Amino acid sequence: MASRERPGLYIHVPFCERKCPYCDFYSVPLAGSRAGIGGYLESVACEWRQAASGWPAFDTLYIGGGTPSVLDPEQIASLLDTARASLAQPAEITVELNPADVRAALLAALRAAGVNRLSLGVQSFADDELAWLGRRHDSAAAVRAIALIREADFGSLGLDLIYALPGQDPSRWRRNLQRAVALAPEHLSCYALTVAPGTPLWRRAARGEIVTDEDASAALFLDGSRLLCDAGYEHYEVSNFARLAGDPGASLRSRHNQKYWSRTPTLGLGPAAHSFDGERRWWNARDLDGYAAALAERGDARAGEERIDAAMARLEAIALGVRTADGVALAVVGDEQRCNVDRICDAGWATRREGALCPTREGLLRADGIARLLGSDPDT
Amino acid sequence: MRQTRNFSIVAHIDHGKSTLADRLIQKAGLISERDFHDQLLDDMDIERERGITIKSNTVTLPYRDEAGQDYDLNLIDTPGHVDFTYEVSRALAACEGVLLLIDATQGVEAQTLAHLYSALEHDLTIVPVINKIDLKAADVERVKEQIGSDLGLDPDEAVLISAKTGQGVEEILKAIVERIPAPAQRSAEPLACLVFDAYYDSFRGTVVSFRIVSGRLEPGDVIRFFSNGATHTVEEIGRFSLKHKPTRAMQAGDVGYLIAGIKTVSDVLIGDTFTHKHCPAEKPLPGFKEVKPVVFSSIYPISSDDYPALSDAMEKYKLNDAALTYQKDTSIALGQGFRCGFLGLLHLEVAQERLEREYGQSIIMTMPSVRYRFVLSNGQAVEVDNPAHFPDPVQVRVSEEPFILTSIMIPDRYMGAVMQLCLDCRGVNSSFSYPAPGRMEIHFDLPLAEVIFDFYDKLKSITQGYGSFDYELIGYRPSDLVKLDILVNSEPVDALATMIHRDRARTRALQICKRLKDEIPRQMFKIAIQGAIGSTIIARTNISAFRKDVTAKCYGGDVSRKRKLLEKQKRGKKRMKMVGQVQIPQSAFVSVLRTQKD
Numbered sequence: 001m002a003s004r005e006r007p008g009l010y011i012h013v014p015f016c017e018r019k020c021p022y023c024d025f026y027s028v029p030l031a032g033s034r035a036g037i038g039g040y041l042e043s044v045a046c047e048w049r050q051a052a053s054g055w056p057a058f059d060t061l062y063i064g065g066g067t068p069s070v071l072d073p074e075q076i077a078s079l080l081d082t083a084r085a086s087l088a089q090p091a092e093i094t095v096e097l098n099p100a101d102v103r104a105a106l107l108a109a110l111r112a113a114g115v116n117r118l119s120l121g122v123q124s125f126a127d128d129e130l131a132w133l134g135r136r137h138d139s140a141a142a143v144r145a146i147a148l149i150r151e152a153d154f155g156s157l158g159l160d161l162i163y164a165l166p167g168q169d170p171s172r173w174r175r176n177l178q179r180a181v182a183l184a185p186e187h188l189s190c191y192a193l194t195v196a197p198g199t200p201l202w203r204r205a206a207r208g209e210i211v212t213d214e215d216a217s218a219a220l221f222l223d224g225s226r227l228l229c230d231a232g233y234e235h236y237e238v239s240n241f242a243r244l245a246g247d248p249g250a251s252l253r254s255r256h257n258q259k260y261w262s263r264t265p266t267l268g269l270g271p272a273a274h275s276f277d278g279e280r281r282w283w284n285a286r287d288l289d290g291y292a293a294a295l296a297e298r299g300d301a302r303a304g305e306e307r308i309d310a311a312m313a314r315l316e317a318i319a320l321g322v323r324t325a326d327g328v329a330l331a332v333v334g335d336e337q338r339c340n341v342d343r344i345c346d347a348g349w350a351t352r353r354e355g356a357l358c359p360t361r362e363g364l365l366r367a368d369g370i371a372r373l374l375g376s377d378p379d380t
Numbered sequence: 381m382r383q384t385r386n387f388s389i390v391a392h393i394d395h396g397k398s399t400l401a402d403r404l405i406q407k408a409g410l411i412s413e414r415d416f417h418d419q420l421l422d423d424m425d426i427e428r429e430r431g432i433t434i435k436s437n438t439v440t441l442p443y444r445d446e447a448g449q450d451y452d453l454n455l456i457d458t459p460g461h462v463d464f465t466y467e468v469s470r471a472l473a474a475c476e477g478v479l480l481l482i483d484a485t486q487g488v489e490a491q492t493l494a495h496l497y498s499a500l501e502h503d504l505t506i507v508p509v510i511n512k513i514d515l516k517a518a519d520v521e522r523v524k525e526q527i528g529s530d531l532g533l534d535p536d537e538a539v540l541i542s543a544k545t546g547q548g549v550e551e552i553l554k555a556i557v558e559r560i561p562a563p564a565q566r567s568a569e570p571l572a573c574l575v576f577d578a579y580y581d582s583f584r585g586t587v588v589s590f591r592i593v594s595g596r597l598e599p600g601d602v603i604r605f606f607s608n609g610a611t612h613t614v615e616e617i618g619r620f621s622l623k624h625k626p627t628r629a630m631q632a633g634d635v636g637y638l639i640a641g642i643k644t645v646s647d648v649l650i651g652d653t654f655t656h657k658h659c660p661a662e663k664p665l666p667g668f669k670e671v672k673p674v675v676f677s678s679i680y681p682i683s684s685d686d687y688p689a690l691s692d693a694m695e696k697y698k699l700n701d702a703a704l705t706y707q708k709d710t711s712i713a714l715g716q717g718f719r720c721g722f723l724g725l726l727h728l729e730v731a732q733e734r735l736e737r738e739y740g741q742s743i744i745m746t747m748p749s750v751r752y753r754f755v756l757s758n759g760q761a762v763e764v765d766n767p768a769h770f771p772d773p774v775q776v777r778v779s780e781e782p783f784i785l786t787s788i789m790i791p792d793r794y795m796g797a798v799m800q801l802c803l804d805c806r807g808v809n810s811s812f813s814y815p816a817p818g819r820m821e822i823h824f825d826l827p828l829a830e831v832i833f834d835f836y837d838k839l840k841s842i843t844q845g846y847g848s849f850d851y852e853l854i855g856y857r858p859s860d861l862v863k864l865d866i867l868v869n870s871e872p873v874d875a876l877a878t879m880i881h882r883d884r885a886r887t888r889a890l891q892i893c894k895r896l897k898d899e900i901p902r903q904m905f906k907i908a909i910q911g912a913i914g915s916t917i918i919a920r921t922n923i924s925a926f927r928k929d930v931t932a933k934c935y936g937g938d939v940s941r942k943r944k945l946l947e948k949q950k951r952g953k954k955r956m957k958m959v960g961q962v963q964i965p966q967s968a969f970v971s972v973l974r975t976q977k978d
Contacts, residue, residue, distance in 0.1 A: 010936060191932040218928035239932050260935050274936035281940055312943055319942045323934055343961075347905065368942075369904040369929035375946045 006059040006088055008259040011044060011079055012270030013065040014288055017098070021134045021204075022162075024196035026272035026286050027066040036288060037071065040270075041078055043292045043301075047269050047284075048082050050299045055267055055277075057088040060256035064094075064119075069101035073109030080113045092255045094119055094158075100137035102145035107152040117156040117254075118149055119189075125179040126172060129165055139179075146183050156252055158187030163224060164217035165193055166210045173220050174227060181231045186252040188233065188241040190224055192217050218365055225361050236325045237261060238364050261320045263313070271301070280307050319371040322350075327358030333374050340373050384633045385560050386454045386591065388471055390495035391481035392848070396511040400481060400543040400552075401439075401455060407549050408441035408453075438577070438589055438635060440619045443553055451557055452619065454635040456576065456591075465498075465850070466671050470576045470651040472498055473667055474591035474635060477505035477560030479552065480531075484510050484518035484540075488526040493789065493815065494850050496531055505560050508533050509552060514542035530815060563633025571595030571603070571654075572661040578648040580699035586642035587624075591635050593665055595656070598629045602657040603640065606664035607649050611657050612640035645702040671703055673721025674782065674853065675728055675832050676749045676765035678709045679735070680717035680875070682742040682966050687716045693739035694718055697731070704731060709766070713875040713957050714744060714969065719766055722748075725832045744969050747878050750829045753780040753856050767877040770863040773914060780856040781881070782828040788839065788849040792820040797842040805830035806881065825854065827881070864918075866892055867910040868900075869960030876972060885911070889919035892972050897921045899968035904929065907962050 015037065016027040028036075063079060071079075076095065087093070094117040095110055102120075110118070124130050125139045137145075149157055159180055163173045180188060195205045195212055204210050225235050233241040234251045237258075242251040259266050268275045271291035274283045282305035285291040294301045308316070314332060321328025330352065333341060341357060344350045349363035349370060363370060391397040441453040458471040472478065478499045482492055499506050508527050510520055524535035539555050541548030577589035597603075597617055604611045616639040618626040630636050642648060650671070653664035681690045698704055704727075709719035722728040728748060735741045751765040755778040764770060786807075790798055792814070799822070802810065807824035814820050826835075831851065839847045864885045866876035880888055889911025896909050900923055911919035934942065957964045 194932050214926075214928045221928065238930055238934070257935065260939065263939075266936060268936055272937070274940070276936075276939070283937060283940075306940065312947075315943045315946045316939055319946060320934065320939065323930070343905070365928050365930055366904060366926065367930040369926060371942075371946060372949055373904060376950055 005259070005262070005264045006057060007055055007265040007267060008060040008062065008256045009058040009083055009086070010256070010266055010268040010270075010273055011061070011063045011083075012268065012273040013063060013068040013071060013079075014040070014271050015070050016065065016067045017070055017100075017136055018134075021200040022193060022196070024199050025066065028288060030070055033288075037075060039292060040288060041075060043295050044079065044269050045082050046295050046299070047301055050295075051267060051269065051275075052083070052086055055086070055265075057086055058083070058091065058267070059088040060092040060094070060259065061087060062094045062256040064096045067098045067101070067121075068095050069097040069106065073106050073113075077109060077113040080115070084114070090116075092117055094254070094256060096121065097145070098137065099142040099145040102141075102148055104148055104152070107148060107154070111152055111154065116154065117158070118154050119158040119160065119187075120145060120149070122146075122159045122180070123162045125176050129162075129168075129172075129176075132165060133162060143183075146185075156186040158189060158254065159183070159185045160189045160191065162191050162193050163220050164212070166212060168216075168220070170220060170223055173224060177224055177227050181228070181233075184243075186243050187254060188228065189239055190228075190241065191239050192221065221365055222361060225364075234325065235361065235364070238323045238367055258324075261324050263316060263320065280305055282306075315371075315375045318374050319368075322357070322359050322370045322374070323364065323367045325358060325364075327353065327356040328374075329356050331355065333357060337374050344370055344373065382450045382452055383557070384452050384454065384563055384635075385477070385556050386456060386475045386563060386633070386635055387477045387479060387556055387560050388456045388458050388475045389479045389481055390458060390468075390472075390499065391511075392483070392486070392489035392491040392495075395481050395483040395486065395489070395492075396543045397481055400479070400509075400511065400541070400549075401457065403543050403546055403549050404441055404453075404455060404552070405439060407546070407553065408443060438620045440621060440635070441553075443557065445554070445557055449557075452634075453553070453556055454620070456635065465852075466669065467577075467650055469498060469502070469667065470574070472502045472504060473651075473665070474574055474576045475502070475504055476563060477507060477556070479507050479509050479556075480533075481509045481511050482523055482527070484512045484520050484523055485515050487519070487523050488530045488819075489789065489846075489848060491789075491848055491850075493530070494787075506533060507552075507555050507559055508535075508538040510538050510540050511543050513540050514545050514547065530819075565632060566594035567596050567631040567633075569594035569632070570659055570661040571597060571601075571656045572665055573597065573603075573654050574665050575605075575648060575650060575652045575654065577650065578645050578702060580645050584639050586639075586645050586648055586699075588638045588640070588642065588648055589620075589635075590638055590654070592630055592632050594632050594661065596629060596631045597638075599626075603638075603654045604657040604660065605648070605652050605654045607652045607668065607670070608647075610647060612642055615639045615641060644699050646698065648702065650702065671723060673703070673705050673723060674750060674828060675722045675724055676719065676751065677722070677728060678711065678714075678717050678719045678746040678766070678875070679706075679732075680711060680714035680744045680746075682744055682970075684715035686742065690717070690735075690741050690743065693735055693741050697735055697739060701731065703727060709768075711746075711768075711875045713873050713959055713964070714746075721765070725836070744875075744966065744973055746875055746973055748832050749879055750782050750827075750832060752782075752859075752861055752879055754778065754861075755780075764879070767863055767879050768874060770877075770879055773862075779859055779861040781859040781861060783825050783854050783857050784828050784831060784851040785854045786822075786824050786826050786831070786849050786851045788822040788824070788847060789815075790820060790822065790843050790847045792818055794843040794847060795820060795822070798822060798839065798847060801835075801838055801842060802826060805835060806883075826851075827857075827859065828853070829881070862913045864889055865912045866896070867908075867912055867960075868896070868962050868964065869908055870910070871960035872912075873959050873964070875969060882913075885913055886918045893919050893921045895972045896964075896968055897923055899971045900962070900964055902926050903962060905961070 014027045015030050018029050093115045095115050096119045098121050122142045123133055127138045195201050228241045232244055234244050235241055236253055242253040244251045265277050271284055271288050272286040282302045284301040285294050285303045291301050317332045318328050350357050350359045389397050437457045439455050443451040443453050456471050456474055458468045510523050527533050528535045539551050572593045573590040575588055575590050578586055581587050599614050601614045616626050617630055617636050618624050619636050651668040655661040681687050703723050705721035706718045709717050749765055751763050753763050754771050754776050755761050756775045757777050802824040805826055807826045809825040812820055812822045860882040862882045862885055864878045864880050865872045893909045893911055906925045907923040909921050910917050
């Protein structure tokens with residue numbers, strides 16, 4: 001493993017109380033599969049024993065989902081215990097929570113297990129929006145959950161919000177953000193609602209019941225970014241904001257997620273989890289049964305794998321780099337792209353800074369387009 | 381002793397020519413009921429779909445009359461479109477008579493008259509035939525009256541038939557042998573054969589259809605073409621059954637095919653005369669002229685990788701289409717292709733469809749152009765059919781474009797609309813006449829360039845299908861010509877340039893700009909699309925840029941997906957044309973170039 005940075009560990013918990021209509025992550029409804037949780041925990045432990053060898057100590061652990069908080073506190077703790085011996089000190093240990101599941105007892109158990117960062121799926125502070133999103137909590141529950149988390153003294157709290165709901169008025173998004181800022185989270189993830197193929201939302205869009213408006217979404221993006229930056233947050237990735245810390249230049253970014261964007265190796269455990277060791281990327285069987293069966297049969301849950309050559313690595317570095325405020329190294333972009341870099345800078349979408357091409361707010365809004373431009377062969 | 385009759389069927393479109401031909405073939409017992417498929421002679425898909433005949437076919441029908449006399453009735457099929465009037469005239473020159481077919485429900489139409497005149501020009505015996513008498517709407521008496529008054533023929537000579545049911549077909553065969561004269565007995569004279577068709581057979585090479593006007597012909601004879609002096613040794617001659625039937629010898633009056641090791645169809649000119657090399661006829665048969673293309677367009681492969689395949693297909697296609705001319709052409713936007721010349725717009729469309737259908741090519745054709753003429757300031761005269769070669773305007777002293785004399789036949793109630801159409805198409809020198817009550821013929825001098833676009837479609841539409849037209853080239857006339865450039869982000873797209881009359885330029889430019897705007901997807905940067913004459917912008921539009929082009933989430937599994945998308949678009953970009961740093965999808969060219977009809 002060439003990278004100097006320590007790798008990250010991800011554990012996917014594929015259970016939800018129920019499926020949200022917009023979500024395209026792998027999860028199964030808990031009803032009828034609660035009995036499967038025990039088997040899942042065993043499989044993860046089994047996968048860990050097979051997969052962990054050869055990896056240096058991890059300095060981040062992220063338990064995501066699905067909804068990890070539908071597990072019992074002891075079950076979450078057992079997942080943590082699985083990998084505890086391989087965690088460097090100090091490690092960033094994050095667990096995703098649904099506000100509806102937040103109880104003092106759960107928080108205490110997580111705190112005791114060493115969790116030091118929570119990611120709370122608030123999504124909105126407006127009850128009608130939460131209902132439209134199919135969430136099982138209301139805004140009061142979110143506020144209560146945040147208060148409990150603050151009482152339990154977790155070092156870092158991140159809130160997830162969703163914007164650009166069909167027809168969403170800019171003032172409503174603004175109000176959501178103001179509510180969030182007032183609660184002073186260390187971290188905010190603001191996702192534009194995405195109509196992903198295969199979701200109930202997709203089917204509604206295909207029937208013409210809902211219409212998305214990219215121009216409106218763009219306006220909300222810019223508006224939100226300005227509001228949060230004015231409130232002392234750093235817009236450090238397309239959808240992510242971190243509160244600036246006391247020290248100049250320091251902020252409370254998610255260390256774990258940054259590993260994805262900087263192409264630092266990560267090991268993913270659980271169904272549908274992806275891994276990257278610096279040379280290869282692989283992904284596990286997507287469904288719970290296939291995952292368990294593969295592990296039982298051959299001690300390996302991989303459904304596919306690819307080797308990343310230099311050209312592929314370059315494309316990845318560009319595509320990921322232009323999504324972050326730190327940008328992409330100009331050396332990676334290549335000198336033959338100078339014309340395109342000029343065009344991008346002239347358009348006000350990025351600036352050259354310390355050997356890197358760093359996107360502006362307008363640039364983050366066009367990160368995919370910029371990546372296409374820089375990733376293509378130079379025009380002849 | 382068998383006797384021979386050579387005849388053709390001529391008719392206005394849809395009056396039942398192909399159906400009658402099929403019926404005659406069936407009647408002659410050339411083909412069993414079971415194998416029969418409609419419109420046997422129109423064997424190209426396109427012909428059957430459009431109900432027109434493009435290539436002519438000839439068939440010999442055996443017939444025995446009541447007295448026991450055997451006949452070979454040579455049915456010489458003729459193409460049915462104005463692009464091919466010359467070919468029609470050569471086919472008629474091989475006949476002694478025609479069946480002039482008239483629809484009992486429609487009566488005499490424009491082409492009926494045109495066909496009558498060309499038959500008369502060739503001194504042919506005319507047998508009027510009234511078809512579709514089985515239909516409820518048939519008005520035989522009215523048609524008979526028209527035959528007398530409009531055509532000047534004897535209405536009582538008209539044969540009444542229904543090609544659909546077969547009623548009256550026997551009477552037609554009788555009329556052919558009784559009324560159409562036998563060919564002149566000139567077998568003792570030197571050989572003179574009229575070429576009226578040629579096609580390419582991948583096994584046999586070029587197969588020539590000919591009529592022996594005088595002399596005798598046998599396999600082994602050495603023949604010589606008058607037009608180019610080429611000599612060939614006859615390998616095989618024969619008659620047209622539905623399949624070819626070789627014979628030992630043929631003589632004056634016979635119609636047949638010839639195989640003589642002729643490599644391509646282009647080596648044979650329709651209307652040419654061939655004779656014996658050693659004992660030649662003194663002079664060629666009259667009426668030969670070399671057909672020249674009048675409409676030009678460049679053909680490019682949709683994907684530039686397919687150029688070799690297109691090149692191959694062009695070569696093969698050309699074997700069978702002597703009228704097509706082509707040479708290499710190169711476009712910055714579309715890559716390598718061919719500049720082609722056609723007899724008319726239909727010929728162009730037929731070539732396009734055949735290249736796509738029969739040769740599996742995906743092609744783009746640039747806007748059709750006529751051949752313009754320029755006199756430069758140094759006195760030099762140049763002809764230009766490709767906008768890429770448009771001369772420097774400061775050097776041009778005179779510019780001229782080809783004009784045609786059109787003859788338009790319509791029911792007189794459409795006069796106003798048709799006059800307006802012709803005036804809109806820059807028509808001049810109008811005149812009109814009333815060949816029959818309720819019908820009128822309008823003459824106009826029109827620029828050919830106007831007609832090759834959508835004139836015929838417009839005429840059809842404003843006359844609800846009743847209008848028909850014919851034209852002949854009448855020469856070049858001065859005209860204010862300009863080159864219209866289409867610019868994308870200030871860079872000209874060469875494949876979209878056109879030569880056009882100044883008054884037409886702005887409308888066309890606006891139309892093209894709009895089409896491009898509709899077809900070019902929004903991109904990262906704003907795109908300016910302009911139409912320009914020289915440095916003067918006459919039309920412009922913009923395509924606004926994306927305001928947002930980013931996915932919300934990018935975590936573990938999204939990295940591979942993102943990279944794969946980039947790899948895919950990188951490959952896809954090779955199929956996009958870059959102009960002024962703008963990716964123009966092929967569909968944009970196709971949209972602008974393929975449909976000029978709205």
